[in-house]
Amino acid sequence: MSVSIAAEPGFFSRERTIAAPSFNRWLVPPAALAIHLCIGMAYGFSVFWLPLSRAIGITQPITCPADMGFLASLVATGCDWKISQLGWMYTLFFVLLGCSAAIWGGWLERAGPRKAGLVSAFCWCGGLLISALGVYLHQLWMLWLGSGVIGGIGLGLGYISPVSTLIKWFPDRRGMATGMAIMGFGGGAMIGAPLADWLMRQFATATSVGVWQTFVAMAAIYSVFMVAGALGYRVPRDGWKPAGWTPPVMSRSAMVSSKNVDLDVACRTPQFWLIWAALCLNVSAGIGVIGMASPMLQEMFGGKLIGLDIPFGSLDATQKAQIAAIAAGFTGLLSLCNIGGRFLWATSSDRLGRKLTFAIFFTLGFALYAAVPTLAGYGTTLFFVLAIGVIISMYGGGFATVPAYLADMFGTRMVGAIHGRLLTAWATAGILGPVLVNYLREHQLASGLPNAQAYNQTMYILAGLLVLGMICNLLVRPVASRHHMAEEKESLVAARPEAHASLADTPTAEPTTSPVLVALAWAAVGLPLAAGVLITLQKVAILLH
Structure with missing residues (x-):
């Protein structure tokens, strides 16, 4: 007589992210913001161009020989990079963002947002560390590979990781839910660019512009927020809906x-x-x-x-x-x-x-x-x-x-x-x-x-x-x-382990998660965002004046 024992789902599996009946859906948007505010620094990377363009000369750029070839410029250690060369990191960010999101979007749906968010953190922060080594060794190809390619993959996975989760948690307010998360990607540079500028000034010395140290510091800071955000993701059990919400009746021509x-x-x-x-x-x-x-x-x-x-x-x-x-x-x-x-x-x-x-x-x-x-x-x-x-x-x-x-x-x-x-x-x-x-x-x-x-x-x-x-x-x-x-295929999808909980377990009252926990989660992302907005408003005051 043989006995089959079902394997326990791993910690990073989608099944382990099924929300308990007492879970408050308002904890999901700050988890998404924690990731988007970090990867949104991609918009602010131009703050590094000028310091990197004089990483060797420190006060003035040291120009490379006019006859230096492309491959030689990737490994040259005795002269400074051009801003046009550094700008390829920005191009790689968004090309790789779109490509990685397209390639691994299906995997994300199967693996769940927690695993995707952690991979995003590993790629984005790991890319910053590779770039830091590239600055220290003065190897341009390592910046392109680190932040551009590997970091770009992290951007794609981090950008789409909360989308389907938020839409499932907020069927009554789909636009608002995705707007809250994707807002963070646009605001990431407002926090990251001033932070990077401040860090470079702290780390700058007579022999260093402070960029590689800033990359390391930001990788450490971002890893804390991104890992916390990824671990904070939860998905609703199949058939869940907000308390008191009834799906609208759709006509055949409805959009x-x-x-x-x-x-x-x-x-x-x-x-x-x-x-x-x-x-x-x-x-x-x-x-x-x-x-x-x-x-x-x-x-x-x-x-x-x-x-x-x-x-x-x-x-x-x-x-x-x-x-x-x-x-x-x-x-x-x-x-x-x-x-x-x-x-x-x-x-x-x-x-x-x-x-x-x-x-x-x-x-x-x-x-x-x-x-x-x-x-x-x-x-x-x-x-x-x-x-x-x-x-x-x-x-x-x-x-x-x-x-x-x-x-x-x-x-x-x-x-x-x-x-x-x-x-x-x-x-x-x-x-x-x-x-x-x-x-x-x-x-x-x-x-x-x-x-x-x-x-x-x-x-x-x-x-x-x-x-x-x-x-x-x-x-x-x-x-x-x-x-x-x-219908058969939908029922097979719905038969995944997370759907095994009966709909009788679906909460019919408001969630009972502590309001203090919700407030702390929002404060963790809201305070840095508010600081970024304040700094930006100070710059805007010059224009209005």
Whole structure:
């Protein structure tokens, strides 16, 4: 007689993250924020470029020989790196983010958010340590491999790890839930960049710019927050729903489906590719403006920023330094608009609907992009700054709203994996947007146009991209019933160990988790975010003054 003993699920398995009946769902968003605020430092990595460009010379860069080849520059130890070489880390971040999210999104759904979050922490923090060694040994390839490639993989897994979990915990407020988490990715640089600047000043010596020590310190700090966030993830048992919430009755033409679509099937539907194109076009336009926001303000307004009716090209070095400080405040304001838009637009989409929200992005965005040259021509910064601020809020809002859009279309079962594949649109836009804006600007200047008019044609072309995005969004229709998962397959998915608990165990009253624990969890992520916002507001005050 043989006795079979079921293996105990491992600590990192999805089954071990099933929430107890007393669990409070409001503990999940701060867990997601703990990870997103750390990996969001990818947006702030430019704070390292100047110090790294003089890592050997310390006070002044030591230029490499003009005849040095590409491979030789990767291992050269006697001369400093160019900022253009370091900038490839930024490109690798977002290309690898999209690719890793697409490749491992399906694994994430099976493994659960805890394991994915821990792998993300290992890759992001481990990448920083490899980069620190690369700075210490002065090996450029180690920076590309460490933060660029390995860190980029960590970005992808960390970015999508909370999406499907939050949507399952907040079926009544999908947009708000994903907006809270993805808001953290936009705000990570507001915390990380000032922290990195402060650390580099503390570690700097006569023989070191303090970057490798800063990488090590930030890896240690981020590992604490990311591991805590990953271990804080919980998933609801199958069939769970918020107390007192009744799913709305859906009509056949409704844009919100209660049925699930398999990952590979979803990626073959026209709805997936229409939403992919809509996100890509929205992000291409927005990221192009973000990348050139500071020089755009300076070149369009020139001396008017400091009360002088002088074009940008006629300013002296002191005057250019003054308007550069004002432009830094403008960049900080756009950071606030980015993170605020992620939460506000995503939350609004719960009432407006996802398709209408994207329609607003494209309609209002088209009007604002087309109006920017005219607003700049008036010579006053107020309306120009307001227009760009709203544009960037919709850029961030698109990122935060699209996971809920996918859940509406394809159900919640595989939404994390589907979202991962959709993020290839981000990788595409990360190349298309900046290249389009930069090359058009150079073409306009080469044609003899003054700096103040170099962006006019660019704005009109970006407005045209939004028209294409508007058409794609208008073509989105409910997914045909033939694409829905068969009942047998859904029942097999539901038969996983975490679904074994009976629905009778599902809480019918409000969760009983201690409010103190919830408050502490939110304080752990809220206080650093508030500090970052305060520092940014101080920079914005220069612009408003």
